[in-house]
Amino acid sequence: DVKVTQSSRYLVKRTGEKVFLECVQDMDHENMFWYRQDPGLGLRLIYFSYDVKMKEKGDIPEGYSVSREKKERFSLILESASTNQTSMYLCASRMPPGVVGGGSYNEQFFGPGTRLTVL
Amino acid sequence: KNEVEQSPQNLTAQEGEFITINCSYSVGISALHWLQQHPGGGIVSLFMLSSGKKKHGRLIATINIQEKHSSLHITASHPRDSAVYICAVSQGGSEKLVFGKGTKLTVNP
Numbered sequence: 001d002v003k004v005t006q007s008s009r010y011l012v013k014r015t016g017e018k019v020f021l022e023c024v025q026d027m028d029h030e031n032m033f034w035y036r037q038d039p040g041l042g043l044r045l046i047y048f049s050y051d052v053k054m055k056e057k058g059d060i061p062e063g064y065s066v067s068r069e070k071k072e073r074f075s076l077i078l079e080s081a082s083t084n085q086t087s088m089y090l091c092a093s094r095m096p097p098g099v100v101g102g103g104s105y106n107e108q109f110f111g112p113g114t115r116l117t118v119l
Numbered sequence: 120k121n122e123v124e125q126s127p128q129n130l131t132a133q134e135g136e137f138i139t140i141n142c143s144y145s146v147g148i149s150a151l152h153w154l155q156q157h158p159g160g161g162i163v164s165l166f167m168l169s170s171g172k173k174k175h176g177r178l179i180a181t182i183n184i185q186e187k188h189s190s191l192h193i194t195a196s197h198p199r200d201s202a203v204y205i206c207a208v209s210q211g212g213s214e215k216l217v218f219g220k221g222t223k224l225t226v227n228p
Binding site: 009040041042043044045048058088090092107108109110111112113115 | 161162164167221
């Protein structure tokens with residue numbers, strides 16, 4: 001079974017702190033994603049990475065950066081946390097579509113989520 | 120207008136009832152996904168489909184490509200089905216999913 005893990009389930013930080021959210025997957029997936037989920041807004045893509053050291057902005061990248069130094073690990077960084085970044089953060093991974101063994105149609109496997117509160 | 124619309128937003132049912140959640144989309148897609156999110160946050164993939172119908176246990180998903188519409192049905196609903204159900208679409212060649220806002224289902228005993 002694919003396993004996607006996130007470093008923390010709950011995190012409380014103060015405004016202005018630098019925050020690191022870590023995501024690790026154990027299935028050698030090339031694609032990894034960071035989302036935030038807010039009531040009434042659903043899941044929104046922050047950043048995704050399609051390979052080591054490769055990244056692309058999603059729909060709401062402002063205030064965030066990412067790091068992908070190893071294939072299995074994708075980190076989300078809040079350079080200076082603000083209260084409007086209080087949210088549920090979800091990581092996901094996937095093999096690119098069409099890759100043998102990756103499954104068709106882009107199935108994504110999600111981590112358990114990190115509920116971040118910025119005070 | 121959102122590219123993926125779900126209805127209803129909230130749904131309360133009694134145990135045993137037949138449940139339908141709807142999803143409409145306005146873009147061309149390569150596949151449609153139904154996801155389930157239990158309280159606590161974790162999301163699991165229930166179905167991926169690009170045509171026709173799929174069934175897994177008490178869950179059935181259908182899609183009508185011409186009408187750009189999909190439905191998720193739950194037969195003989197149970198309190199453990201209480202969760203948020205999310206519809207998402209993937210567009211050919213794109214790495215991204217476009218998500219609906221979710222339907223919160225509560226099944227009372």
